Amino acid sequence: MKPTIRDVANRAGVSVATVSRYLNNSSLIAPVSRDKVRTAIDALNYRPNMMARGLVKQNTETIALVVDYSHEEIYGNEFFLKIQVGLEREFSRHGYYLMLVNIASAGEAPGLIKKIILEGRVDGIVLLNEMAEPSVIHLLNEMEVPFVIAGRGEYKNAAWVDIDNVLGGYVAANKLIGCGLEKIGFITNSFQKRFVKERFEGFQKAMMEAGLEYAETWVAAGLNTYQDQIKFLKECEKPVCDAYVVSDSYIAYHFIKALKNSGYSVPKDVQIVAFDNQLLSEVSEPGITVVDIDVTMLGVHAARFLLDNLYRLDKNYEPQARHELLGVRLIERGSTL
Amino acid sequence: MKPTIRDVANRAGVSVATVSRYLNNSSLIAPVSRDKVRTAIDALNYRPNMMARGLVKQNTETIALVVDYSHEEIYGNEFFLKIQVGLEREFSRHGYYLMLVNIASAGEAPGLIKKIILEGRVDGIVLLNEMAEPSVIHLLNEMEVPFVIAGRGEYKNAAWVDIDNVLGGYVAANKLIGCGLEKIGFITNSFQKRFVKERFEGFQKAMMEAGLEYAETWVAAGLNTYQDQIKFLKECEKPVCDAYVVSDSYIAYHFIKALKNSGYSVPKDVQIVAFDNQLLSEVSEPGITVVDIDVTMLGVHAARFLLDNLYRLDKNYEPQARHELLGVRLIERGSTL
Numbered sequence: 001m002k003p004t005i006r007d008v009a010n011r012a013g014v015s016v017a018t019v020s021r022y023l024n025n026s027s028l029i030a031p032v033s034r035d036k037v038r039t040a041i042d043a044l045n046y047r048p049n050m051m052a053r054g055l056v057k058q059n060t061e062t063i064a065l066v067v068d069y070s071h072e073e074i075y076g077n078e079f080f081l082k083i084q085v086g087l088e089r090e091f092s093r094h095g096y097y098l099m100l101v102n103i104a105s106a107g108e109a110p111g112l113i114k115k116i117i118l119e120g121r122v123d124g125i126v127l128l129n130e131m132a133e134p135s136v137i138h139l140l141n142e143m144e145v146p147f148v149i150a151g152r153g154e155y156k157n158a159a160w161v162d163i164d165n166v167l168g169g170y171v172a173a174n175k176l177i178g179c180g181l182e183k184i185g186f187i188t189n190s191f192q193k194r195f196v197k198e199r200f201e202g203f204q205k206a207m208m209e210a211g212l213e214y215a216e217t218w219v220a221a222g223l224n225t226y227q228d229q230i231k232f233l234k235e236c237e238k239p240v241c242d243a244y245v246v247s248d249s250y251i252a253y254h255f256i257k258a259l260k261n262s263g264y265s266v267p268k269d270v271q272i273v274a275f276d277n278q279l280l281s282e283v284s285e286p287g288i289t290v291v292d293i294d295v296t297m298l299g300v301h302a303a304r305f306l307l308d309n310l311y312r313l314d315k316n317y318e319p320q321a322r323h324e325l326l327g328v329r330l331i332e333r334g335s336t337l
Numbered sequence: 338m339k340p341t342i343r344d345v346a347n348r349a350g351v352s353v354a355t356v357s358r359y360l361n362n363s364s365l366i367a368p369v370s371r372d373k374v375r376t377a378i379d380a381l382n383y384r385p386n387m388m389a390r391g392l393v394k395q396n397t398e399t400i401a402l403v404v405d406y407s408h409e410e411i412y413g414n415e416f417f418l419k420i421q422v423g424l425e426r427e428f429s430r431h432g433y434y435l436m437l438v439n440i441a442s443a444g445e446a447p448g449l450i451k452k453i454i455l456e457g458r459v460d461g462i463v464l465l466n467e468m469a470e471p472s473v474i475h476l477l478n479e480m481e482v483p484f485v486i487a488g489r490g491e492y493k494n495a496a497w498v499d500i501d502n503v504l505g506g507y508v509a510a511n512k513l514i515g516c517g518l519e520k521i522g523f524i525t526n527s528f529q530k531r532f533v534k535e536r537f538e539g540f541q542k543a544m545m546e547a548g549l550e551y552a553e554t555w556v557a558a559g560l561n562t563y564q565d566q567i568k569f570l571k572e573c574e575k576p577v578c579d580a581y582v583v584s585d586s587y588i589a590y591h592f593i594k595a596l597k598n599s600g601y602s603v604p605k606d607v608q609i610v611a612f613d614n615q616l617l618s619e620v621s622e623p624g625i626t627v628v629d630i631d632v633t634m635l636g637v638h639a640a641r642f643l644l645d646n647l648y649r650l651d652k653n654y655e656p657q658a659r660h661e662l663l664g665v666r667l668i669e670r671g672s673t674l
Contacts, residue, residue, distance in 0.1 A: 062436065062458075067425070069422050069425065069426055075422075076418070076419075076422060077415075077418075078414075078415060078418075080418075081413070081414075081415075081417075081418045082413075084437075085406050085412075085413060088404075088406065088437050088439050089406060089439065092438075092439045092441070097436050097437065097438060097453075097458070098436070098437045099399065099434050099435070099436045099437070100421075100425050100434065100435045100436070100437065101429075101434060102425050102426065102429040104429070116434075121399075121434070250616075253620060254620075279587075279616070279617065280616065280620065283590065283591075283617065
């Protein structure tokens, strides 16, 4: 493996900052340290590059947010825009600029990220979790570039910030349990998405804690459209549940219509709690009670993690593998009593 | 006024590119030109800075998109995100990165823009028209930094791209006129916004061309909420119009509810055409016929204008003051027959 600036520092018995001063021809380095560093560099055949210099000096004051606009469901929505706004707000408060780096195709990520690092364009990288693949994480660790994952990271030594979706599902179910309801279902379009799995996990936890059991038939996936939902209500075991936790507002908006058009009153017959405070949860009749997540804060906190690691670089490259799960809040509207 | 690289070129009787080569110590400059440039620089007391060098070399490959997240109604919505996606897509195709530069307060724009230019961070600037104020335009012209306005610009020598909202209003009204309707109204929340004025202008044009007159009472502003609209329908001259052009989808969504709850059938009694293809136009019952604008293309075309001017810089700083109005398309749904 290619030697890093840390290997040089370790071998020379000096700090990374000292190696950095050597690389940058700083006068603030003792002649004896200079000799040690030079000897270590020779022994390891270390080749300092623009990147190592730029990083330690932190002189680009620019952070890259890696995006892939071909994944419109991830990068083309309000959720992403809020993360970006949160990131930019926090970075600009600390004198950093946010640069967008668009991956034209999936396999291109490591190459393009390496390019912007080698060109000395950035001090750090923000990835959404979809972009945090092994090849990318490996590259960033090897190049010693601080990064943070907005969303759940799955790597040791990676800093990430995510929404606590398990808590979200727990809060949603507990709202209904608190109303004295016992027959509570959970519907979604798909359990494939991690946030849906996590919300369902929280739902299960709340039901278990309350000593409530739920039948498998109360849980349904594939209910994306109004037609799916009308069919579900027609074919499902009667009576329908007293309440449903619905995995997102879009599905809940149509499900409330399907319930009304199937002869049920919301919230009198059936209560609904969904997730994410969006325009549809407001314009729905009745309005939809939602567990809301502050996505802008996800960006703000991710930026803070990265900034903390950037500041630490002055002393040594030891990025902290911090993780944080952000809380949720319940916004009550007419779909619950 | 501080002399510019063009002043030097003019006085020396050489091209800007030649002055640039001199500043960058290029070997591709004849000794006689070198002398002329040096003499002109001395005479004008021209002080080449990082910026002038960076610009002519175009070596940052970075474009700044100036934003102001405190104006959430402009920078915090899907419309803005689409412009950004279009810009980034086109810039990255040409090897440029898009950097976000957030203005923390209104008066800060010229200072911050000057800072990023002096620091040699960018080759060009994209402004939304709200940001294109005299102080900013003056600065960019003086510093000879290519820029483009996404939205309608009001300055000579500025390149801008906008949506043809007059055409939009014209297409909307003509859809209804083509259905044989004559009593057509226009409602909005406010005529203060330029795009509303322009859409209304197009409406007027279509009515005039069709030889139709409209009563002032058929045109109403201030109809933002469902309650406003219920009141309007209660108090307005009966019968209500056969059709309305509505200035945006949000208002149209609620207006259709207000019409239905006031006893009118849409589209049988009243037809509706609105603008902007959004989630609300789809989920409305009936769905809303809209004049759609391709906002992503606004970003793509704005990027192209700027790229064209960047490439021209190699020869001379003569940015083209090009303007373009992008077309619209009609998406027909259940709110019209």
